[in-house]
Amino acid sequence: LRLVPILASASRLVQDTLYVHLQPGLSLTGSTQPRSTYVPATSEVYTLISKLYADADVHSHLDVRVLLTNILNQGATPPALGSVQNLSQPPEVVLTDFETGDGGQSNPVKQRLERYATSCYSCRPNLISVLLYPEYELEAVVDGEVPLQPETSVTEEPLQSYSDVVVGGTFDRLHNGHKILLSVSCLLAEKRLLVGVSDKDLLESKVLKELILPYEQRMTQLSEFLVDVKPSLQYEIVPLLDRFGPSITDPHLKCIVVSEETLKGGLAVNRKRMENGLAELSVHEILLARDAQHGKNEEEKISSSSLRRRLLGTLLRPPRKDSSLPPFPYIIGLTGGSGSGKSSIAQHLAQLGAFHLDVDALGHNIYAPGGPVYHQVVEAFGGDILKEDGTIDRAVLGAKVFGDQGQLKRLTDIMWPVMAQMAKEKIKEAAAQGVAVCVLDAAVLLKAGWADMVHEIWTTIVPEEEAIRRILVRDGISEEAARRRLQSQMPSSQLVKHSHVVLCTMWELEDTYGQAEKAWSLLQKRLKEE
Numbered sequence: 001l002r003l004v005p006i007l008a009s010a011s012r013l014v015q016d017t018l019y020v021h022l023q024p025g026l027s028l029t030g031s032t033q034p035r036s037t038y039v040p041a042t043s044e045v046y047t048l049i050s051k052l053y054a055d056a057d058v059h060s061h062l063d064v065r066v067l068l069t070n071i072l073n074q075g076a077t078p079p080a081l082g083s084v085q086n087l088s089q090p091p092e093v094v095l096t097d098f099e100t101g102d103g104g105q106s107n108p109v110k111q112r113l114e115r116y117a118t119s120c121y122s123c124r125p126n127l128i129s130v131l132l133y134p135e136y137e138l139e140a141v142v143d144g145e146v147p148l149q150p151e152t153s154v155t156e157e158p159l160q161s162y163s164d165v166v167v168g169g170t171f172d173r174l175h176n177g178h179k180i181l182l183s184v185s186c187l188l189a190e191k192r193l194l195v196g197v198s199d200k201d202l203l204e205s206k207v208l209k210e211l212i213l214p215y216e217q218r219m220t221q222l223s224e225f226l227v228d229v230k231p232s233l234q235y236e237i238v239p240l241l242d243r244f245g246p247s248i249t250d251p252h253l254k255c256i257v258v259s260e261e262t263l264k265g266g267l268a269v270n271r272k273r274m275e276n277g278l279a280e281l282s283v284h285e286i287l288l289a290r291d292a293q294h295g296k297n298e299e300e301k302i303s304s305s306s307l308r309r310r311l312l313g314t315l316l317r318p319p320r321k322d323s324s325l326p327p328f329p330y331i332i333g334l335t336g337g338s339g340s341g342k343s344s345i346a347q348h349l350a351q352l353g354a355f356h357l358d359v360d361a362l363g364h365n366i367y368a369p370g371g372p373v374y375h376q377v378v379e380a381f382g383g384d385i386l387k388e389d390g391t392i393d394r395a396v397l398g399a400k401v402f403g404d405q406g407q408l409k410r411l412t413d414i415m416w417p418v419m420a421q422m423a424k425e426k427i428k429e430a431a432a433q434g435v436a437v438c439v440l441d442a443a444v445l446l447k448a449g450w451a452d453m454v455h456e457i458w459t460t461i462v463p464e465e466e467a468i469r470r471i472l473v474r475d476g477i478s479e480e481a482a483r484r485r486l487q488s489q490m491p492s493s494q495l496v497k498h499s500h501v502v503l504c505t506m507w508e509l510e511d512t513y514g515q516a517e518k519a520w521s522l523l524q525k526r527l528k529e530e
């Protein structure tokens with residue numbers, strides 16, 4: 001009952017990392033300076049930690065880390081607790097809800113608290129302490145006392161622990177659900193924790209896989225968190241290229257930690273271990289924490305895919321500053337593979353007030369009879385690309401170039417310089433008319449080297465199979481031709497690496513428009529701040 005208000009008041013003061021140190025019974029009012037003591041690892045501690053992460057989830061800016069240094073496994077010999085632990089983010093402030101009448105800096109409670117904190121962790125010089133005054137719900141307070149009992153009845157049973165524990169996951173953008181899984185694994189492990197981190201093929205079926213952080217970055221975040229929360233453990237973090245990784249070959253492992261969703265995987269690990277002549281692992285299942293803020297189309301549990309969905313339409317990296325590009329109109333280069341829904345985003349942005357420059361359409365105009373490249377294209381590709389009325393048959397030309405890099409380059413070498421020139425002229429005209437934002441809608445903007453013509457790159461993505469399905473329905477070409485067309489373009493994952501904003505059109509139209517509106521309003525904010 002105390003956690004929610006404590007977290008709420010702490011979240012108003014903390015911008016980034018909130019370390020939590022558990023020390024039940026700590027007295028800051030006695031005559032002696034309190035020291036950190038061991039807390040036995042019981043089911044109560046386990047439940048409290050899980051609840052703390054789940055409750056903290058509404059404060060999305062907070063990176064909460066519950067420190068397990070002074071939590072002692074059953075039967076473990078307690079090493080001396082004298083040494084000061086280095087944390088990755090040395091604390092600047094120590095917070096407590098310890099009740100006291102006077103909050104002045106000379107308050108002895110505050111001084112004892114500062115000494116206590118610096119005896120456990122290396123803090124920033126001039127660490128200050130702040131007394132929190134959490135707004136406890138009145139009905140939770142009985143006779144002026146805030147009850148210490150947790151809501152659910154938990155026993156103080158000691159937790160069973162194991163020398164070597166294994167856990168696996170993608171661990172993209174470490175969230176509170178991951179932190180529960182990892183903290184439980186750390187609580188159960190006495191000596192070593194082996195963490196398998198999904199990579200490559202295992203990421204293929206994930207929602208918005210293009211936005212999953214690179215393995216190195218995920219591994220670094222993971223390792224920083226683990227070393228912070230329990231530095232005494234030996235950590236081994238390995239890439240998982242199949243569902244099992246070393247869990248089915250490592251003879252020292254004793255326990256596997258799974259979630260409700262991965263329980264089946266844990267049982268499969270045991271079958272494989274039996275086949276390999278190894279002892280079965282104890283399977284420890286954790287409950288998934290609910291995401292209290294999950295949106296209409298998001299999963300109920302705290303999940304990385306929901307976090308990735310929330311990134312759609314937001315600024316992923318700072319826009320480039322290029323003094324040679326006039327500040328107005330502000331140019332958004334909108335790109336995306338064939339069938340990725342780029343046109344519907346472009347049209348919606350136009351409705352919101354952008355000037356839409358459709359480069360595909362510009363291209364179609366310049367090889368109309370009498371257009372600037374008509375003769376050059378006919379000369380390069382032969383008379384068989386002409387219809388009876390003398391116009392270029394784009395379907396025939398498309399069949400010749402998509403799937404043949406050499407022929408495509410021949411065509412684009414003729415077309416791109418002229419198209420770039422025309423696009424620049426159109427932008428100048430728009431500027432003269434006072435246009436503030438121009439959307440340069442160009443499928444192969446990056447490949448054409450046009451990135452320096454725009455202030456920001458926005459990219460639309462959909463899974464490849466969805467793009468193929470759409471192309472088949474819309475353009476009536478064969479599946480093979482659709483795949484050839486996609487292969488002529490940069491893969492989405494590459495486009496995303498260069499993009500400032502990413503949009504995904506795989507859900508209902510309302511969702512697509514919602515993303516475009518979010519991106520547009522954040523852009524307006526950026527432009528105002530400039």
Ligand SMILES: CC(=O)SCCNC(=O)CCNC(=O)[C@H](O)C(C)(C)COP(=O)(O)OP(=O)(O)OC[C@H]1O[C@@H](n2cnc3c(N)ncnc32)[C@H](O)[C@@H]1OP(=O)(O)O
Nearest residue numbers: 337338339359360363394395397398442443444445448488
């Ligand atoms: C820098 C830029 O982004 S310019 C825009 C792209 N245009 C070009 O590169 C010019 C060369 N291409 C063309 O002349 C024509 O696309 C043709 C003749 C090859 C085919 O014409 P059509 O059959 O009418 O197809 P259309 O022009 O609509 O292009 C089909 C798709 O392929 C994409 N595409 C066009 N050119 C290319 C290219 N060079 N490389 C990869 N994809 C391309 C289009 O953007 C379009 O994507 P969409 O499905 O998201 O709308």
